[in-house]
Amino acid sequence: MTSPVTDTILEAVGIEKSFPGVRALDGVSLRVRAGRLVALLGENGAGKSTLMNVLSGVFPPDAGAVHLEGQPVRFATPREAQARGIGIVHQELNLIPYLSVAENIFLGREPRTRLGLIDYGRLHADTQAVLARLDLKVAPETLVADLRVGQQQLVEIAKAVAEEARVLILDEPTSSLSAHEVEVLFGVIADLKRRGVGLVYITHKFEELAHLCDDVVVMRDGRVVGEALFRDLTREAIIRLMAGRESKEVYQKTPAAPGDELLRAEEISLPGEGAGRPFLVDKVSFTLRRGEVLGVFGLVGAGRTELLESIFGAHAARSTGRLAIEGRPVVLRSPADAIAAGLALAPEDRKRDGLVLPMSVAANASLACLHRTLRAGFVSDAREAAVVTPYVERFRVKTPSLAQLIVNLSGGNQQKVILAKWLATAPKVLLLDEPTRGIDVNAKREIYSFIDDLAQRGLGLIVVSSELPEVLALADRVMVMCEGRKTAEFSRAEATPERVLHAALPDRAAAIAC
Amino acid sequence: MPASKTSAFFARFRSLIALVLMTVALSVMSEHFLTTDNGLTILRQVSINMCLSLGMTLVILSGGIDLSVGAILGFSGAVAAGLLKNGLSIPALGLHLQFTTSGAILAGVLIGAALGWHNGVAITRFRLPPFIATLGMLSIARGLAFLWTGGFPITGLGADFGQIGTGAWLGVPVPVWIMVVLVGMFLVVAKRTRFGRHLYAVGGNTRAARLTGLNVDRIKISVYTLAGALAGVAGLIVTSRLDSAQPNAGLSYELDAIAAVVIGGTSLSGGRGTILGTVLGCLIIGVLNNGLFLLNVSPFWQLVIKGYVILVAVAIDQASAPRNRDS
Numbered sequence: 001m002t003s004p005v006t007d008t009i010l011e012a013v014g015i016e017k018s019f020p021g022v023r024a025l026d027g028v029s030l031r032v033r034a035g036r037l038v039a040l041l042g043e044n045g046a047g048k049s050t051l052m053n054v055l056s057g058v059f060p061p062d063a064g065a066v067h068l069e070g071q072p073v074r075f076a077t078p079r080e081a082q083a084r085g086i087g088i089v090h091q092e093l094n095l096i097p098y099l100s101v102a103e104n105i106f107l108g109r110e111p112r113t114r115l116g117l118i119d120y121g122r123l124h125a126d127t128q129a130v131l132a133r134l135d136l137k138v139a140p141e142t143l144v145a146d147l148r149v150g151q152q153q154l155v156e157i158a159k160a161v162a163e164e165a166r167v168l169i170l171d172e173p174t175s176s177l178s179a180h181e182v183e184v185l186f187g188v189i190a191d192l193k194r195r196g197v198g199l200v201y202i203t204h205k206f207e208e209l210a211h212l213c214d215d216v217v218v219m220r221d222g223r224v225v226g227e228a229l230f231r232d233l234t235r236e237a238i239i240r241l242m243a244g245r246e247s248k249e250v251y252q253k254t255p256a257a258p259g260d261e262l263l264r265a266e267e268i269s270l271p272g273e274g275a276g277r278p279f280l281v282d283k284v285s286f287t288l289r290r291g292e293v294l295g296v297f298g299l300v301g302a303g304r305t306e307l308l309e310s311i312f313g314a315h316a317a318r319s320t321g322r323l324a325i326e327g328r329p330v331v332l333r334s335p336a337d338a339i340a341a342g343l344a345l346a347p348e349d350r351k352r353d354g355l356v357l358p359m360s361v362a363a364n365a366s367l368a369c370l371h372r373t374l375r376a377g378f379v380s381d382a383r384e385a386a387v388v389t390p391y392v393e394r395f396r397v398k399t400p401s402l403a404q405l406i407v408n409l410s411g412g413n414q415q416k417v418i419l420a421k422w423l424a425t426a427p428k429v430l431l432l433d434e435p436t437r438g439i440d441v442n443a444k445r446e447i448y449s450f451i452d453d454l455a456q457r458g459l460g461l462i463v464v465s466s467e468l469p470e471v472l473a474l475a476d477r478v479m480v481m482c483e484g485r486k487t488a489e490f491s492r493a494e495a496t497p498e499r500v501l502h503a504a505l506p507d508r509a510a511a512i513a514c
Numbered sequence: 515m516p517a518s519k520t521s522a523f524f525a526r527f528r529s530l531i532a533l534v535l536m537t538v539a540l541s542v543m544s545e546h547f548l549t550t551d552n553g554l555t556i557l558r559q560v561s562i563n564m565c566l567s568l569g570m571t572l573v574i575l576s577g578g579i580d581l582s583v584g585a586i587l588g589f590s591g592a593v594a595a596g597l598l599k600n601g602l603s604i605p606a607l608g609l610h611l612q613f614t615t616s617g618a619i620l621a622g623v624l625i626g627a628a629l630g631w632h633n634g635v636a637i638t639r640f641r642l643p644p645f646i647a648t649l650g651m652l653s654i655a656r657g658l659a660f661l662w663t664g665g666f667p668i669t670g671l672g673a674d675f676g677q678i679g680t681g682a683w684l685g686v687p688v689p690v691w692i693m694v695v696l697v698g699m700f701l702v703v704a705k706r707t708r709f710g711r712h713l714y715a716v717g718g719n720t721r722a723a724r725l726t727g728l729n730v731d732r733i734k735i736s737v738y739t740l741a742g743a744l745a746g747v748a749g750l751i752v753t754s755r756l757d758s759a760q761p762n763a764g765l766s767y768e769l770d771a772i773a774a775v776v777i778g779g780t781s782l783s784g785g786r787g788t789i790l791g792t793v794l795g796c797l798i799i800g801v802l803n804n805g806l807f808l809l810n811v812s813p814f815w816q817l818v819i820k821g822y823v824i825l826v827a828v829a830i831d832q833a834s835a836p837r838n839r840d841s
Binding site: 312314335336340345352353354355363367368370374379 | 708715728
């Protein structure tokens, strides 16, 4: 895009950022212009949030430069970026629950009286003014903890608006807003644009773009893969951009000849807790056959993770539905039951749910089958090594030794250790939740070939992914979820990127004006 | 050795080096320090804190804390002493039970285990934070100790019972033997049993442990039960040594146990630490107390110095620990 540089407020040039084991940003450039909104699109893990974190000073880039009004800047802290007029509303809420709305909005910038105490009169008056702009009808004294999630999200936005930022970054700001609240927010955004504020807007909801968007930038695998003026784009064109056409690198699974039915799930449901959707998983049924890879695609919040966890017995107190393994009905009351029945789950968030970080590679790999390492009732190092080594070698885990702490391995190698751990339990069904999240391209490819290999050995695999090319490359069948429900199922031949994405988008998105 | 290796070596054996340096220094400063008698005295004094600290190590490794072990020590000792001296009357059934020495000893350990189990159930089934559950038990067990004793010491427990605290075998005091056996047992439990490994997993990442099929609640309940039983053992040693069960016995002993565990390098956030570290932590505190006493340092200064030893030990741990990437 060529345009006069004069109205550019913030510009990122050739930003690179790596985390241990993964290249999150690989030479990304982005321009934020006064009075315009640039929508940043892309699947999970594309690098959108990392880019925003670089722009707002959460961490510095490894290479590349950020220019603010033509001057190179390097923010050491978010506070510094904030002081230079860059505001951000993060996807996750960063409010302090037991402070009031007013105290949260002006946290760190509270008006003071001459004695140095907080001037509550002015604080509440200023807050009132900001809340009025957002049409948020709550008293400034209300505790944030007493607000609905949607209202909390508005308070978060109010915080950024009150800073009078020159650049405002909004990361999925509407995820829990009501229709009216969304409308008000769009009004505020239009107003900010008139005042010459530059906006970056991250979203999964295409229908929102029509109301506010000037420019579109699409990211994938840490790169910008497309940019265009919004008015030149159709919905189909955006989907094509997001889905990606560079098929030269796409892995292709060996076609399978699936065997007998291995797993049958009927009307699996998981009620939500508290506010939000009544059902996180809503009557989802499917079957899985021996030697088959079932891909599950859906956007964030589609209920994919919750579906896997429900099957795995992790929500036994709340989930409902029927399961049969190899034709026999089973009731799984805990993950231990599920493992005994031949299931294994590699969770999406490895660090939170999968790994015991202070333990060694060997101890993590043997954790699910420690009984196999016992000699005379005691854990034997030699026997433990004998049990885990075949799997560690089979998955080509790169580690100096089995005694190495798992925390020191790259994301890809950590994931391989988790696969080793589950394979050691000789499972029949392997549930993989975002198996390549946050790992580099080469390790991804290895994981793909392992999945293929395991299917050929007769396991049934369910692979959940929000990366469309991944699902299409790996799956024999694709199941699509949206807002907790199963919306479509495609055979491999039927599953085109456009069809799958259409099924994954909420109905109301179909109404987008193009 | 290259610098990085030196520092890795230093990091690994920090507590041991500190202990050796203290021993050398005290040997030079006091002629009474490095003698067999004094060595055995230190070990005997350390044995009580060691019992509590072994249990505390398991609790802290599991990601919890136990503030009630000192109070449980007091109640267990009192129960054993009371049963031995007076037996147990159950008027409703018209029963009066007399206890042998071994019966009373067993009862003391079991009552400790029962109160520890109570902690575990409160923490897992009723979802109380360990700090709160065991703070409550601290008060409950101390109250029970006063109720059981009526506020007066129970004395005159007999020569057999006295053997636990004052006896010796092969020239080594019985409490030291108890300590050595328990340390040996728990070294094996922590490193060589499924329970031990599961315990590290639960403390290192409870969610991952649960999703790996471990019975997290059962493991936690076992940990607190063991800590309670070990407090019971400590209660027997204290009571026997004094030939008297004091309702106030073990007051604030939990703090010394926590201190030994953290000086030994165990992380309060769980999943990281060793029994051996705790053994060294106990010995450091024991040697310090003994040495300062021999050097005629005022007990008030001893408290100040012990406090700084804890702070410095943990500060060094923090400085050398890898920075958490999230923070």
